[in-house]
Amino acid sequence: MKRVVVTGGAAGIGLAMARAFLEDGAKVAICDMDPEAVASFALEHPACIAQVADVTDEISMDRFLALVEAQWGGADVVCANAGTGGPAGQIENLDYEEWQKCIATNLFGAFLTCRWAAKVMRAQGSGVILLTSSTAGTHGYPLRSPYAAAKWGIVGLTKTLAMELGDAGVRVNAICPGSVTGDRMERVLANEAKARGTSTEVVRQSYVKGVSMKTWVSAEDVAASALFLASDGARKISGQILAVDGSTETLAT
Numbered sequence: 064m065k066r067v068v069v070t071g072g073a074a075g076i077g078l079a080m081a082r083a084f085l086e087d088g089a090k091v092a093i094c095d096m097d098p099e100a101v102a103s104f105a106l107e108h109p110a111c112i113a114q115v116a117d118v119t120d121e122i123s124m125d126r127f128l129a130l131v132e133a134q135w136g137g138a139d140v141v142c143a144n145a146g147t148g149g150p151a152g153q154i155e156n157l158d159y160e161e162w163q164k165c166i167a168t169n170l171f172g173a174f175l176t177c178r179w180a181a182k183v184m185r186a187q188g189s190g191v192i193l194l195t196s197s198t199a200g201t202h203g204y205p206l207r208s209p210y211a212a213a214k215w216g217i218v219g220l221t222k223t224l225a226m227e228l229g230d231a232g233v234r235v236n237a238i239c240p241g242s243v244t245g246d247r248m249e250r251v252l253a254n255e256a257k258a259r260g261t262s263t264e265v266v267r268q269s270y271v272k273g274v275s276m277k278t279w280v281s282a283e284d285v286a287a288s289a290l291f292l293a294s295d296g297a298r299k300i301s302g303q304i305l306a307v308d309g310s311t312e313t314l315a316t
Contacts, residue, residue: 065089065293066138068131070118070176071145073100075245076195079282080142083290085111089140094118094127096145118145118172119164128179137187140293141180143173144195148247149210151254162209169213170220177224185231191293192228192235194221195285198311200239201304205315206258214239218304225302234301236292241308242270242279276309 067084071077072093078100081091085108092112095101105113112134116127131138149165150157173194184190199207200214221237228235242248249263252270256263271277288307291297 067140069142073104076282077144079286083286119167124175137183140191142193143176148251151258165209170216184233190233194237196237196239202314239306240285273313274309278309
């Protein structure tokens, strides 16, 4: 039975990942900074490890990961998924504190998660690390510079860790979701609409204009890709950046 850890696992893509792995027969541990979402997950899945943790806080993450290690002795799959959309606007109008928060949640949180995963997986000689980047990690993203910078950082971290851990039998890949339906994206749309001085619906339509398939994706689409990358069918896939986005041509609209 696979031991799977998902950060940001109580909502959105993380919750879809956790549910997909559970349906596949794995045992799952999640953390999230939303106490109500964590309590709801724990109620729905009482056999799982579910803990409130802030991925940007070293002490908080060490506490969560120590619990996982104490109960399981390690992990077979670690999904460094936690993230935030961050502020929207021209760079000269962005607040430095908001910039830092966006970078910290998306990138520093991945560092703390991967540092632990690398330690336990190197020791056991096997494992899969999956990082959630974004199509913003492969394209320029006007009005979303902190988010794009963090997600490009995730791509660099993925490539580097695949090199560092390959000889230990550990595979590392990144998933780049496109525009994912859900509550978080609704907040992103509202922020961008305000920054552009237009309506949410205009921004919503602009997101599919630059996509070859003219579609959004679901959290379940992303989770299915995670399930595949963690499977034996992907046993020779490492250091790759997999876009799940309907083929993004541009984010500049």
